[in-house]
Amino acid sequence: MHSQVHAIDWQQQHLRLLDQRQLPHQQHYIDCYNAQDVADAIRDMVVRGAPAIGIAAAYGYALEALHGGDLQHAYQVLAESRPTAVNLFWALDRMVALNHSSHAELVAEARRIHSEDIAANQTMAQFGASLLGEGSHVYTHCNTGALATGGHGTALGVIRSAWQDGKLAQVFAGETRPWLQGARLTCWELMQEQIPVTLVCDGAAAHVMKQQQQQGQGIDWIIVGADRIAANGDVANKIGTYSLAVLAKHHGAKLMVVAPSSSFDLSIANGDDIVIEQRPATEVTELHGSAIAPSGCDAANPSFDVTPAELITAIVCEKGIIPAPSTEVIASLLSR
Known part of the structure; x- marks a missing residue:
C-alpha cells in the first residue's frame, strides 16, 4: 500500500x-x-x-x-x-x-x-507489523505518516502495513496538543485510506486504555515515532509520549518506537543530554490568535519529552528490531 x-x-x-x-x-x-x-x-x-x-x-x-x-x-x-x-x-x-x-x-x-x-x-513498517498479532488494537501519538516522512511513514507506516496485512482491528489517535497533529493529520491520513481510527483527547488516554481493557479489547501496542534516540535507547519524541509509556506499563500494553537509523545519536549517552525545544507560550495561551488564558499567564510548552529505554518494548528501524533496547544491542545493530 x-x-x-x-x-x-x-x-x-x-x-x-x-x-x-x-x-x-x-x-x-x-x-x-x-x-x-x-x-x-x-x-x-x-x-x-x-x-x-x-x-x-x-x-x-x-x-x-x-x-x-x-x-x-x-x-x-x-x-x-x-x-x-x-x-x-x-x-x-x-x-x-x-x-x-x-x-x-x-x-x-x-x-x-x-x-x-x-x-x-517500507522496510521498517514490515518489521514493525510483524510484531502485531491478529485483531490488534493500537494507540498512536502525534503524526508519523507520509506527512512526517518522505512517504509511507514510521509508526504510522507500521499501522498502514499492519492494516494491509489484515492484522489491525482499531487505531486510537491522541489529539497531540497544542498543534493537534494527531487530530488534524493522523486522523486525516488514516481516513484517506479507510483505516478505522478513533480520536482521543490527550487527557482521556488513561480512561480509554482502562475502558478497552474492561471490554476485553485492550490496547495491545502503543506505536510512536522518535525525533532523537540516545545511545542507551532513551527516546525523545513529541510531548506526551512519556505519559503514554507510563500508562502502557500500568495497563499491560507494549510500546514500539519506529524511526530510521538516522534518528539515533550515539554521541549522546542517555536522554538527559537531549536538548528539548521550548516552543512559544502563545501556542498554549492562544488559539488561532485569540487568547484562551488570562493576560500575562505563563505557560510551559516543551515540544518533546524523553521516554526511558526501560519503558520501551522494542525500537524498530530499517536495519531490524531492537527488543529491550540497551547501549550494547543498539550499537551492535547499527554497526551492521
Whole structure:
C-alpha cells in the first residue's frame, strides 16, 4: 500500500511543501526558493516530523547551491530551525560532505535522501507489523505518516502495513496538543485510506486504555515515532509520549518506537543530554490568535519529552528490531 499523501515535492528549481498547518480543511502548498525559505517553513511548522525535516533541509541546502547562495549561511539557518530532531543535522552533514560538488550533484544527493527515506519506511513498517498479532488494537501519538516522512511513514507506516496485512482491528489517535497533529493529520491520513481510527483527547488516554481493557479489547501496542534516540535507547519524541509509556506499563500494553537509523545519536549517552525545544507560550495561551488564558499567564510548552529505554518494548528501524533496547544491542545493530 502506497500513501496517497505527498508532503514534499521537488520542482526542479524550487521545493513545494504541503502546508500542514492548514490541514485537514485546506490542501495548500508553499513554494521555497532558498535555504531561508525552507528554514522558515520548518520553524513555522509548515513541514514537521523528524525525517521530513531532514529531507526538507537537504533540499533547502541544494536550493541555495542551485541559486549560487552562501552555503555556510544556508547550513546555519537550517541547523537553527529545529534543535531536537537529529535527522536535520544528519541530512545537512551529508550535504556538506559534497560541498565541492556541482549544484546538480547536491540536488541529486537531496533526492537520494528523500528516496532512501521512503525505502527505509517500507522496510521498517514490515518489521514493525510483524510484531502485531491478529485483531490488534493500537494507540498512536502525534503524526508519523507520509506527512512526517518522505512517504509511507514510521509508526504510522507500521499501522498502514499492519492494516494491509489484515492484522489491525482499531487505531486510537491522541489529539497531540497544542498543534493537534494527531487530530488534524493522523486522523486525516488514516481516513484517506479507510483505516478505522478513533480520536482521543490527550487527557482521556488513561480512561480509554482502562475502558478497552474492561471490554476485553485492550490496547495491545502503543506505536510512536522518535525525533532523537540516545545511545542507551532513551527516546525523545513529541510531548506526551512519556505519559503514554507510563500508562502502557500500568495497563499491560507494549510500546514500539519506529524511526530510521538516522534518528539515533550515539554521541549522546542517555536522554538527559537531549536538548528539548521550548516552543512559544502563545501556542498554549492562544488559539488561532485569540487568547484562551488570562493576560500575562505563563505557560510551559516543551515540544518533546524523553521516554526511558526501560519503558520501551522494542525500537524498530530499517536495519531490524531492537527488543529491550540497551547501549550494547543498539550499537551492535547499527554497526551492521
